[in-house]
Amino acid sequence: MDKEFSNIRIVDIAKMAGVSVGTVDRVIHNRGRVSEENKKKVQAILEMVHYQPNLMARSLASKKQYHFVAIIPSFAHGEYWEAISEGIDKAASEMESYNITVTKLFFDQYNNKAFDDTVRNLLDGKVDGVLIATLFADSVIRLSQELDNNEIPYVYVDSNIKGQHQLAYFGTESYDAGVIAARLLTDRLSSSSDILMARIIHSGKNDSNQGKNRREGFCHYLKEIGFGGKLHEVELKINDSVYNFIKLDELFEANPSIKGGIIFNSTCYILGNYLKARGMKSVKLVGYDLIERNTQLLSEGVITALVAQRPERQGYDGIKSLCNHLLFKQNPEKVNLMPIDILLKENLKYYLNNKL
Amino acid sequence: MDKEFSNIRIVDIAKMAGVSVGTVDRVIHNRGRVSEENKKKVQAILEMVHYQPNLMARSLASKKQYHFVAIIPSFAHGEYWEAISEGIDKAASEMESYNITVTKLFFDQYNNKAFDDTVRNLLDGKVDGVLIATLFADSVIRLSQELDNNEIPYVYVDSNIKGQHQLAYFGTESYDAGVIAARLLTDRLSSSSDILMARIIHSGKNDSNQGKNRREGFCHYLKEIGFGGKLHEVELKINDSVYNFIKLDELFEANPSIKGGIIFNSTCYILGNYLKARGMKSVKLVGYDLIERNTQLLSEGVITALVAQRPERQGYDGIKSLCNHLLFKQNPEKVNLMPIDILLKENLKYYLNNKL
């Protein structure tokens, strides 16, 4: 539409307004130093012709640099946060030619103080935008307020925090991710079976918000369909298979009616490895996230289904939205919910090479 | 890596080689009219410094226009092919600033001759690349050969054809999409249930390749798990509910053990509408594609699961790959298989606004 105005340039505007290109440029960018009169004239024409700047020319001519910071948990290869990091890198490399650089700041995901330390000197450097993994709500809120004061835009990933001024959130609706896991499990269970919910204990870390929300959604669905079985709980340790095996042996011996299992974070391989070792093929296990240790067990048939949340896209879209906001004045939706993907053994392979 | 060479410009190369920028430009683009000696010199330096052209400057300076043609079936709002069309449009609008235009050519998907007619005068205009929906294999092969002769690159979407020189294919592995449907259905069926496979008859159109492959995958999975039920078949008409209802009434009356249904193209709403009208809630129905009439029934619980194949991305990636090939000399993978998505009532809504 408006094809006729599609290649109006700044010089054209300048001529129509009877001013120089410098003046037009100043009003376009609100750089001031323009008389009220000229400003009005130029703005009127800008609107009339629906002026669309040529972005390539702009970025060619401009020496302006943008610097973004992404604050995310550190990770070992194959862990969940690696995926978010990859998405960030992809966006960064795509936007490189627009003079955008992205620095990643890592913190220990089990240590609230580490987050605060990482963040403390953030504003010493030049920062034009921030992406934040919202694991520690209180700390994130403090940081958000500081960014507000400095008028630096920021986006959240992983889980949302209400009441803040984030430019946007990219992540899933954890509650529904719990509902879906429940559906996947109960569809494959007779209604007299029991379900085991395992929690993974980690030094000094209580359940994440995300985990809690998934659990709520899960339990809600069971109630709604009138699931008749019992729910058992067990606490496992992330790095202590001996302990875990003993606990699980006891539990399954005492409750042979347990035919389903669920873990609300990305570590369902812990339970999976036990089931595999014991050859307990009749227990259906559902978990979260396409990390290597999980996908391996999914393809072997030990895990029945995985629920995934496109972490790569969270990182990618997060950085992209900062770019679009700053460079192109486009504002994203405030809440952007990723698809909740259902992975079975049969469709797994097409996801593995298609993460973005 | 090689940060030190990251902003080497043509003038730098020119100086290093002791020639003018014009000469450097000629060797970069193989425009000829350069002495063998200078060519060698320049090429050596180009390689040494890992020269990366500034794409924005290039496209700013260049008046070169690219014109792509996308040949796809015509569609009414809400039909399957609309999604592919949307993906094409999205790519086109993103690439507009690179002086790329995309024209869509539509043909009647039930009429082989219509395809040939549409395509006949394709080469009269200027065409730099073509995207083809491969419904009619023979016609597509003829067209492909003509494009080969004219050295015009082309990509396939929807289903692949082997033995041609397509730059790339974007679509799914239909056979596995059949396997997955079988898994989704049988997971929810007792092994003594029967399954109804409905075929949709359309004037003068036999089953698509895609439909056949899905069916093969479906049946193979049933065999592999030793499914004990019977398979029933019925032919329905796309626009004749009266006929369909009579046929289905007979069938279900005669075979009350039918507890599962499948249709191998995007029209499973036809069977869905029948089940809904008859209130037959115990029959599980699995189908394909996120078109409106299907998603409506999925959210109502009439359809149990939909298998989807990211048509928007097929269109989008197809056009993008032509751009990347021509503008940036990047060659795509020859076969690009989209994820096969599993949609249940519970995760549907997050897909509807996230098609790309």
Place this chain on the structure above:
DNA sequence: CTGAAAGCGCTTACAG
């Protein structure tokens, strides 16, 4: 075959 110059649409000092 080769090079100097103009131009793509915008931004950035700079002089006034």
Place this chain on the structure above:
DNA sequence: CTGAAAGCGCTTACAG
């Protein structure tokens, strides 16, 4: 407050 000019990195005639 305003405008003329140079420059971003590349391509495109044009003259030789």
